[in-house]
Amino acid sequence: MKKYRPSFVFIIILLIIWEIYVRTGNINIRILPPPSFIFKDIFLHWGSLYPHIVQTLIETVIGFLVATVFGFVIAILLDTSPKINKTIYPLLIISQTIPIIALAPLLLLWFGFGILPKIIIVVLYCFFPITIAGADGLLQTKKQYMKLLVSMNATYWQGLFLVRLPSSLPSFFSGLKIAATYSVAGAIVGEFVGAYQGIGVYMQQAANSYSISLVFASIFLTIILSFIILKIVIIIEGFYKY
């Protein structure tokens, strides 16, 4: 935790500046509520916020896990042969050029208002960095390791599982960390387009009723959830660090 202390202190300073700026009457409190109001509102409305948080968390976690498996499999597929790589890689790039916000209503039409379209949106947000980082990690296996494997007459899959996958884990985890920060935002985009529950829904309802403080409360919760997921990834990464 020590290494995050400077950033934690910096955030506290920013919040204090924000608090003082609003409290001294520089801006209307209804337009920009001070952080103390926002934290108070999170506390006061915790009962109504809680089911929305749980819903968003479920969508995020499932989507993130599916994206991890999907990204991992595609990364291995890209590695198996240059032909497959050349066939799939452009499709991956195309998938990232489509604005997901435009795709979301279609997913809603096809899969309804349930959890599935949100999970698909989280997957679409998250799988790309996981795939690219994983594929890069596999590609960057030390040449000498490859020579050692060849001299031992290892098959492609033996080399992959014994040496190349473990050596690509640092790169793979970099992709996972980027994806972790996208994941909650992905779920909220899905909820914006159509849902019964979730932080995105709560955020919209708060905005429609001009409860700016609750909009900020939702934003703060989104940040906190993203940090929790990122932290879990970092903890898991710690088990594989050497």
Add this chain to the structure above:
Amino acid sequence: MSTPKLAIKNLTKKYFLSNSQTVTALNNFNLKVFPGEFVSIIGPSGCGKTTLLNIIAGVEKETSGEISLDGNIENSRRGKFGYMFQESLLLPWKTVEENLIIGLDIKKIPREKSLKKACKLLKKFHLEKFAKEHPSTLSGGMKQKVSLLRTVLFNDSFLLLDEPFGALDQITRHGLQIWLKKALKKFNTTTLFITHDIGEAKLLSDRIIKLKNN
């Protein structure tokens, strides 16, 4: 005279560069290594020493020539030699004993059996206390010892050693040369050893071959 363990006949290796030029790394090279022999190859950098070992081990393909093992021409030589590189190439996420058995994993030998073999080998060389350590905790010399034991465990009948002590300081290097000499006595091993160091070659070898730049 007995059949050579390894016989190389007219071995040539050429690299074809993108600017349509050709670099000849080995030109009609011939060599016979007999069972149990320790042969050192010395020569300046770039004379094709490592290329020679790569070709023998099947890591690189020869342009022309013949390589025989125990009297039979062998075109697929991968897995038939214990090949040790200048770098220890220990996998940092595996413990010493797990590193030792990589070759046995590739040979699909059951885990339990290969761990027993690794344990026995570590005990033989008084390194058993390092079995559960990761390579990051070992000194450079110790890493090379583990790497050599991995090579021996994979194949102890014919070793290809590519400047295994090249990156070490003089004192560690000398200690390891003595250790290697003693260690190889414990196995009935044929060894092809590459070095820059004539003193090292003299100390260890039955025969020294000098390679020249082509």
